[in-house]
Amino acid sequence: GANITIPYKQDFIPLINKLSPLAERLHSVNTIKNVNGAFEGYNTDYAGIALTFELKNWQVKDKQAYILGSGGASLAIAHYLSDQGAQSVTIVSRSVGQKNGPWKYIDYAELKKHSGDFLVNCTPIGMYPDVDASPVDETVIAQFNYLFDMTYNPAVTKFLGIGNSLGKDTVNGLDMLVGQAIRSVEIWEERTFTQDEVLSILNYFRENWNGAK
Template identity: 50%
Template sequence: MNFYGLLGESLVHSHSPSLHKLIYQKVGLDAAYKLFAFPPAQLKQAMDGIRTLSINGVNVTIPYKEAVIPYLDEVGPLAKKMGAVNTIENANGKLIGHNTDYAGFGLILSRRQWEVNGKIAVILGSGGASKTVEAYLMDYGIKMIYIVSRRPERFKNTENKRYTNYEEAQSLMGDFLINTSPVGMYPNINQSPLSEKTIQQFDYLIDLVYNPSETTFLRLGRENNKQTANGLDMLVGQAVRAIEIWEKCSIGEQVTEELISEWKTKNGENL
């Protein structure tokens, strides 16, 4: 049996063990998946533990997607491009970093046939998930990206990318409004990163949070007749791609569609 897990600081919100169990059952894999929550000061010990305990691979979530990189032996080209790792492969003690969030985010858009080419997007948050979303949008022809950060002065603006703070973001307008921050995640379900007035200035709302299935952010969007999507497709898509890397296998699109459908049925998803 192969053994996998999830690294993060606070994992009370995570559905990953249940999701991975469902995938393993569906594709006939003999594997187990556990949660590994720990404070930032213990990151090095956690990374050493992957080798010591012969854990076959792990996913990585907030706040370690960037912080794990110095502890890796190798970083794949996609993860290197984005500066963010969400999947680590243990190849006989050699830790290799990958990014499967890219494919997962793309699944949100492709399943709904939402076109980003020539559009304007605002990304809330400037961490590892934000970098992944930014890279995908750039690759698929986004016209302009505004990235909202608590400390925008840390970053450099470019011709089609601007950094701003949350106060100034209230006046932004565009096509896509994408929350990559943990604001609104369980248990703080009554929070929204931006006001309803700002939400009204966009056509599509995406929240990478998947627990709850409809955040306050998305509820405000729905009530204002916006197109909305939560992070479930990304969760499933990145998990499937991670398993393909770990198990050296291929999981078809139809299986992914079935997984999303079964997960919604099982958990009462409404998005």
Template identity: 40%
Template sequence: MKHYGLLGGKLGHSLSPQIHELFFKYTGIEGDYTLLETTQEDLPKRMEELRANYAGSNVTIPHKLHVMPLLDSITREAKAIGAVNTIKFDENGAEGYNTDYFGFGRMLEYNNIDVRAKRVAVLGTGGAARAVVKYMVDKRVGKLYLVTRDVAHVDKDFLKIAPKCKFIDYDGLAALTGDVIVNCTPVGMYPKVNAAPVTPEEISNFDAAVDLIYNPKQTLFLKQAAEAKMQTVNGLFMLVAQAVAAQEIWQGEKYDSELIVKIMQDLEQTI
């Protein structure tokens, strides 16, 4: 039996073990998945342990950046995003990937949202937005707007990922119309479940609304979009898809969207 796990700080509320256990159940693959709470100080020692005993690991806050110097190789998209959330251990060493990139893309594809040559607004410029923006650029988005509270102090790494993107503040969003609006902020999840990052009027200037938040299932942002008769997508498919993408890397196999939906439906019963 091969061993896998989640490397991070405080992991008590993580759904990762549940997702990967469902993956093992539905595929019949023998494996186990454990939570590996680790401080930054103990990260090098933990990595040695993983190299010796594990076939793969996911990585979450606060180690997505810290783990990168400890790897033997990093994929193109993970380098561009500047964060690793999946590691494969084999005879070639430890290789870092970013499956948030693939999870987000697969979620859009499953919901028939095509961003090529489209006008897209991304709310927030934190870590979650990096993979989203990189995917948009690779899919040749038409116009990309990054909406942030402080344009003057935005992370300049975004200009490396998306040199042609335009930064605007939330006041500037009111004048914007487009095809897709994506929430990459935590506004709408606990404890801000009764808040939305933008107004209903601003949301309704777009055709589709995507929220990376998956709990609650329908944030106020998505509720307001639904009331405007827009297509809405929450982040649960992405959460499962990025986990399945990690398993594809570890197992060397491709899995169809039916498996993602199966796992997602099981998860919905527990959230």
């Protein structure tokens, strides 16, 4: 099997012979399993997102969420937030005309007029080597309570650093990265990791990951 990363999670779909129901609903594939020469496509980002929210004990029901970026990862978290009963999910995109799904789309200029509970960065802005960049500035970040940056290199991006300085509850994408990888291995090897095994793997990476160069 293999993993697929940005920006190919949607582009790869025409090459897949069979999509899992979740991958088809999300229109995003990040895991491929070779079954007798045929490609099966799965989405394990959803599982990584769910694990991140569970470990943070973040409650989504009736909350307002804004997602930066409109690629495959943003669709996965938009579905997750909607499935968990979010009051509203808004996707912030530079291409608001290219809508994919039932959510409201706004551009970055419009975002400055909004506030909410969750602000999720699904763009690569701020990832190494572009470590001095943030997808939004402090005035926007101040309008939200919970920050989730799906990037994980560096461990604390400028986006999260600003949030930390403002006393926001923050998390990077490491738990999601490891969580989706665990789910991918479960698919490839047709096995299930116990909760203790999952936490042991996560703790290993948390203790040893400071961001690659």
